[in-house]
Amino acid sequence: MRLGTKQPTDASLAYPAFIRYVSRYKHRGFREEKEVRIVAVPTWHSAEYLAGAKEFGESLKPEKERKFRVGRGQLIPYIELFATLNARLPIERVIIGPHSEKEARASALRLMLRNTDIKVTVSEIPFVS
16 A cells, blocks of 8 residues: 555556566676576466557567477476578577586586587586585
């Protein structure tokens, strides 16, 4: 509630700001990565959302198609971000982060990227379970 009122605060107003800023921070231990982050929040256009957009004359981008892959015995949803991009992304190196099987992951990725100039390394940051 806002101070001095009996009306509850609309938490949905904080969500866009939270997403915008939380993606910009990371632990200083990951400084070596010099990464570029892409934050994609897939939308879901409910009937109420569509009606509200129409009422305010807003045009909506179409929803991204959700795809699924199997991982650890369960379906994992994902969206393709660059499926229609007809250009090579400027990726020079991939750093495998802390993980109990980071060497195995690096080997698999090296195999996958064997016909590219992309280097695959493992992070020096220890894995803590």
